[in-house]
Structures are given as C-alpha cells and as structure tokens.
Amino acid sequence: MSLCALQWEEFNRHIIELDxxxxxxxxxxxxxxxxxxxxxxxxxxxxxxxxxxxVSVTYGAYSGKHELTYNVIQDIRSRTGLIAAPHLTCIDTSPHQLEKIAQKYWNNGIRHVVALRGDRSADCNGLKATMMHAVDLVFLLKKIGNFDISVAAYPEVHPEAESPQSDLINLKKKIDAGANRAITQFFFDVESYLRFRDLCVSVGISVKIIPGILPIFNFNQLQSFSNMTKVKIPSWIISMFDGLNYDIDICKMIGIVIAIDMVKVLLKEGVRDFHFYTLNRFDLTYTICHILGIRPKIGGAG
Incomplete structure (x- = not known):
C-alpha cells in the first residue's frame, strides 16, 4: 500500500473514531x-x-445596508431554524446607531453577532470612519444584552497591526471584553494557525480559535482576496493552479483536495470546529463536509 493510501486510511479511521x-x-x-x-x-x-x-451573514463596512443583512438573517431563521449571526461593523456607524441596531437585534430574538471593526476604505460613500474598534463594539453589545459574540483573529497578523504582539494583545482585549470565540481569517499555512493558537494559550486566551477555511474554486478571485487581506498564498498552490484559469471543474477538485489536506492536519492537532467561507456556493463546502463525515441523516434530503 502506498504512503498516500496509508495516510488516507489513517484519516478515514480517525474520522470514524470522532463519530x-x-x-x-x-x-x-x-x-x-x-x-x-x-x-x-x-x-x-x-x-x-x-x-x-x-451560520453568519456578512455586512460590508460603508455599504449602508444593515437592513439587508438583518432581513436575510431573519429569513434564514424562519426558513431553516438555524442559529444565524449578522456581521456588525463599527468603523462606519456611530455608537448611538450601533446601540439602536443591537437593541433591535436583541428585541427580535437575534442573540449571535459577529463583531468586527470593518475595513478602512477610501471610498466610503460620504460616511466618516469612527474611532471605534471591535473591542468597543463587544463592550457595547454586552451592555445591550448577553449576546453570543464571535470576533476575528489573524494567524498571519492583521495587515494594519503594529506587530504580531500588539495584534495578539488586541485579540485578548476582545475576548476579555466578552467575546465567546474567535474565527480566523482564511489561511493556507496550517503551521501559522497552530503557532498562533499556541500563542493565544500563552497569553491566557481560553476560547476556541476556530480556523476559517476558504475552499478554492477560482484562483484569480483568491489572488484578489489575498491582495486585500495580505494572506500568503504558498508557491505550491500557485503552481497547482497554473494554466487552469478556465477549467473550473479541475480547479474545484484541486480546491477540495487542498482543504481536506488542511483539515486532516488540523484534526490531528485536536481541532474540532471549522468555519467555512462559502462564497454562497454549496458544492465545495458540502463535499468537504461529506468527507469529514458530516452528512444529512439517512432518509433526509441531500
């Protein structure tokens, strides 16, 4: 039996043991x-x-469309019964406005929120950025109600951070303010996540640091995301997608293999929670979850 086959057999046995x-x-x-x-x-x-x-639904800073995110959240809840969490940014909204939004969420049964500062933008549609940060938003939300709050974390360091240490300190402030978990920016260097998780433990962060997984299906789009977030794309990934710009089916298969290889390592390191950036597509994420043993019950749809 080949080494690759042995690795897959070990992975499959591990998945079964996870039950x-x-x-x-x-x-x-x-x-x-x-x-x-x-x-x-x-x-x-x-x-x-x-x-x-x-599940979470994004809200782009400066978009002025909190209501759109709210409506989608409520529709998801009513149609599926899932716990649905709106993203909420504070860079483009005053504290008074944020209080009104948070109170509306609480009054209408929304208990989960993804609290973010929001990206700075040169084109902000005439809106001025506030001096608030995500930690301030966490404090504000907790004053309104006992929200279940997710915040962002950056294994490869936030692009605006003064240093990795200051970025880590900022994350700890968000957790100390009442955040319940951190969800990472997408990454492809698993070792960077594992080092980051160890650093979080070393400074007293005890909540889950959930890895954000971005299944790749369009490499040009990934490069655009990478330019915005400063996430490094390893040279081996660049090589794998070379010449495949118009072969979407092959790109999907490669994207699935890359994600599964990442998950295999993370599972071995004790990770049991994964957050998928779906880009509103089900095919890659559904396939990856199926391989992970996360499937509809027998007799259900899917």
Missing amino acids: GNVNVSFEFFPPRTYEMEQFFWKTIDRLSKLKPVF
Whole structure:
C-alpha cells in the first residue's frame, strides 16, 4: 500500500473514531440580484441539512445596508431554524446607531453577532470612519444584552497591526471584553494557525480559535482576496493552479483536495470546529463536509 493510501486510511479511521464530533459553521453574503438570490437559497437549503452550529451573514463596512443583512438573517431563521449571526461593523456607524441596531437585534430574538471593526476604505460613500474598534463594539453589545459574540483573529497578523504582539494583545482585549470565540481569517499555512493558537494559550486566551477555511474554486478571485487581506498564498498552490484559469471543474477538485489536506492536519492537532467561507456556493463546502463525515441523516434530503 502506498504512503498516500496509508495516510488516507489513517484519516478515514480517525474520522470514524470522532463519530461526528466535528462542528461546522458557514458564512454567506446577502444576494444582490434575483439570480443570486435563487442560488443563495439553494445553497442555504443544501448546507442547512448538515446542521451547522451557526451560520453568519456578512455586512460590508460603508455599504449602508444593515437592513439587508438583518432581513436575510431573519429569513434564514424562519426558513431553516438555524442559529444565524449578522456581521456588525463599527468603523462606519456611530455608537448611538450601533446601540439602536443591537437593541433591535436583541428585541427580535437575534442573540449571535459577529463583531468586527470593518475595513478602512477610501471610498466610503460620504460616511466618516469612527474611532471605534471591535473591542468597543463587544463592550457595547454586552451592555445591550448577553449576546453570543464571535470576533476575528489573524494567524498571519492583521495587515494594519503594529506587530504580531500588539495584534495578539488586541485579540485578548476582545475576548476579555466578552467575546465567546474567535474565527480566523482564511489561511493556507496550517503551521501559522497552530503557532498562533499556541500563542493565544500563552497569553491566557481560553476560547476556541476556530480556523476559517476558504475552499478554492477560482484562483484569480483568491489572488484578489489575498491582495486585500495580505494572506500568503504558498508557491505550491500557485503552481497547482497554473494554466487552469478556465477549467473550473479541475480547479474545484484541486480546491477540495487542498482543504481536506488542511483539515486532516488540523484534526490531528485536536481541532474540532471549522468555519467555512462559502462564497454562497454549496458544492465545495458540502463535499468537504461529506468527507469529514458530516452528512444529512439517512432518509433526509441531500
């Protein structure tokens, strides 16, 4: 038996031993067109069968569309019964406005929030950035109600951080303010995540540091994301997608293999929670979860 086959046999045996003790959550963004909306609900329907711990819906800073995110959240809750968490940014909204939004969430049964500062933007549609940071937003939310709060973490360091140490201190402040978990920016260097997780423990951060997994299906799009976030794309990944710009099916298969290889290592290191950046697509994420043993019950749809 080849080394690769032995590794897969070991991985499959490990999955069986876990007996479904793996938790997933999914991120979506609000659809903007009728066609996008149809595919969005198809994706929600398919992935909801996997019983995620929660799903989140993004809100872009400066978009001025909190209401759109809120409506999508409420629709997901009513159609699926899933726990749905809106993203909330504070860089583009005054404390008074944030209090009103948070109170509306609380009054309407929304208990989970992804609290973010939001990215700075040169084109902010006439809105001025506030001096608030994510830690301030966590404090504000906790004053309104006992929200379950997720915050962002950066294994490869936030691009605006003064240093890795200051970035880590900032994360600890968010946790100390009441955040319940941290979800990482996507990454492809598993060792960077593991080192970061160890550093979090060393400074007294005890909440889960959930790895954010971005399945690759469009390499040009990934490069665009990488330029924005400063996440490093390893040279071996660049090589694997070389010349495949127009072969989407092959790109999907490679993306699945890359994600599964990452998950294999993370599972061996004790990780049991994974957050998938779905980009409103179900195919790659559903396939990866199926391989992980996360499947609909026999007789259910899917």
